[in-house]
């Protein structure tokens with residue numbers, strides 16, 4: 001059976017040792033937490049998609065930084081989700097909750113208390129591990 005691939009970019013926004021997380025509103029994943037971002041459209045780079053999604057979802061203008069981690073997650077027998085996370089170097093504006101049910105700034109240690117979508121668990125673990133070794137720095141608000 002042909003595999004359907006869903007490509008998604010997500011942003012790791014860290015400011016003052018806190019990371020921004022978002023709670024999904026739609027019925028399908030309702031209540032689960034994720035990093036802001038969304039589907040990459042045809043002819044868009046990961047970074048272009050992320051910049052657009054962060055503007056649509058949070059009304060911020062971001063400078064996308066380094067690639068952080070990609071997760072290749074099998075959603076079901078015929079669908080794979082490729083989730084590409086990038087560190088956000090800087091942003092202009094104050095994040096507003098435009099499409100999620102809630103957005104929250106939490107410390108990296110607090111990540112383990114939230115119910116993230118399954119594909120995000122390797123990202124959460126990576127953030128927790130890196131923080132233990134050396135706090136992740138992504139720049140500051142401009």
Ligand SMILES: Nc1nc2c([nH]c(=O)n2[C@H]2C[C@H](O)[C@@H](COP(=O)(O)OP(=O)(O)OP(=O)(O)O)O2)c(=O)[nH]1
Nearest residue numbers: 008009010034035036037038039081083117119120
């Ligand atoms: N944004 C985001 N999506 C994630 C994460 N983890 C994860 O499994 N997903 C999944 C949930 C969705 O099935 C898909 C992203 O779709 P979406 O609905 O947020 O994307 P979109 O804004 O482009 O939505 P739409 O126009 O298709 O309605 O990826 C994550 O950390 N961030």
